[in-house]
Amino acid sequence: MLTCKQLVACSSDYLDGQLTLGERLMTRQHLLFCRNCRRFIKQLRLAQATLKALPPAPVEGAEALAARLAAERRATR
Amino acid sequence: MTADEQRLLDRLLAGEQRAFAELVQTCQGAMRAVAYAIVGERGADEVVQDAWLAAVRGLAGFQRRSSLKTWLLTITANTAKTRYRQDRREVLLDDLPAPHGSIDDARFASDGHWLLAPSAWHEDSPEALLSQEQLRECLEHTLLSLSQLQSSVLLLRERQGLELVEICNLLDLSLSNVRVLLHRARLKVFATLEHFEDTGQC
Numbered sequence: 001m002l003t004c005k006q007l008v009a010c011s012s013d014y015l016d017g018q019l020t021l022g023e024r025l026m027t028r029q030h031l032l033f034c035r036n037c038r039r040f041i042k043q044l045r046l047a048q049a050t051l052k053a054l055p056p057a058p059v060e061g062a063e064a065l066a067a068r069l070a071a072e073r074r075a076t077r
Numbered sequence: 078m079t080a081d082e083q084r085l086l087d088r089l090l091a092g093e094q095r096a097f098a099e100l101v102q103t104c105q106g107a108m109r110a111v112a113y114a115i116v117g118e119r120g121a122d123e124v125v126q127d128a129w130l131a132a133v134r135g136l137a138g139f140q141r142r143s144s145l146k147t148w149l150l151t152i153t154a155n156t157a158k159t160r161y162r163q164d165r166r167e168v169l170l171d172d173l174p175a176p177h178g179s180i181d182d183a184r185f186a187s188d189g190h191w192l193l194a195p196s197a198w199h200e201d202s203p204e205a206l207l208s209q210e211q212l213r214e215c216l217e218h219t220l221l222s223l224s225q226l227q228s229s230v231l232l233l234r235e236r237q238g239l240e241l242v243e244i245c246n247l248l249d250l251s252l253s254n255v256r257v258l259l260h261r262a263r264l265k266v267f268a269t270l271e272h273f274e275d276t277g278q279c
């Protein structure tokens with residue numbers, strides 16, 4: 001049986017599908033019985049989704065760059 | 078390559094500025110992250126510029142097997158590597174302290190059970206969390222505290238959706254290193270969100 005500490009240690013690998021079948025089963029079994037770790041995984045997923053939802057930093061000088069690249073492309077055609 | 082990408086590529090080949098603007102919007106962030114991971118803050122912007130020019134010059138020879146983004150990231154990584162190959166053995170081990178720590182040994186009893194279990198967060202959607210301006214700032218602050226490679230790997234995985242193996246190839250890192258970098262970075266982000274949800278402040 002995994003401890004909570006071990007579960008946390010392999011939590012990223014669990015989310016990324018990097019565990020072996022055996023490890024995955026042990027993780028699932030632990031989650032079945034451990035409310036704290038279920039909450040941890042749920043919130044780790046939420047943290048992932050939150051990072052993803054952060055508004056992107058505006059690209060500085062995007063238009064000027066696009067203009068330069070388009071001109072470059074037309075010149076090399 | 079998707080049908081949308083095929084159309085975009087045709088417009089790029091025709092030299093349409095609007096198409097380049099779209100490509101810059103969708104790929105610049107990931108390109109910057111790859112460049113930053115390899116050469117660091119100084120030089121990253123120049124690498125990205127050079128990579129764009131190299132890409133445009135090679136556009137006609139682009140094989141439609143991969144996605145445009147994958148292709149651009151490969152060019153960026155190659156540009157960065159020829160320019161400046163840093164000795165990253167030490168950098169790799171850098172695990173800088175984060176503003177709100179991590180989920181570390183102190184959270185567990187000696188038998189491996191939670192000593193201080195994760196608290197329930199008030200919000201359960203990214204939108205609700207991010208609607209709090211202070212939390213957004215707090216999160217940015219934590220991201221800035223991460224080491225060069227931790228933040229790059231986190232960004233490429235969580236925000237750009239790259240596969241772990243793609244990250245390994247682009248950055249010349251082993252899979253186990255990428256996994257460690259990603260895990261450490263995620264736990265720091267977790268700790269920041271947890272701290273904010275617990276205290277209401279950064």
Ligand SMILES: [Zn+2]
Pocket residue numbers: 003004005007030034035036037038
């Ligand atoms: Zn547990």
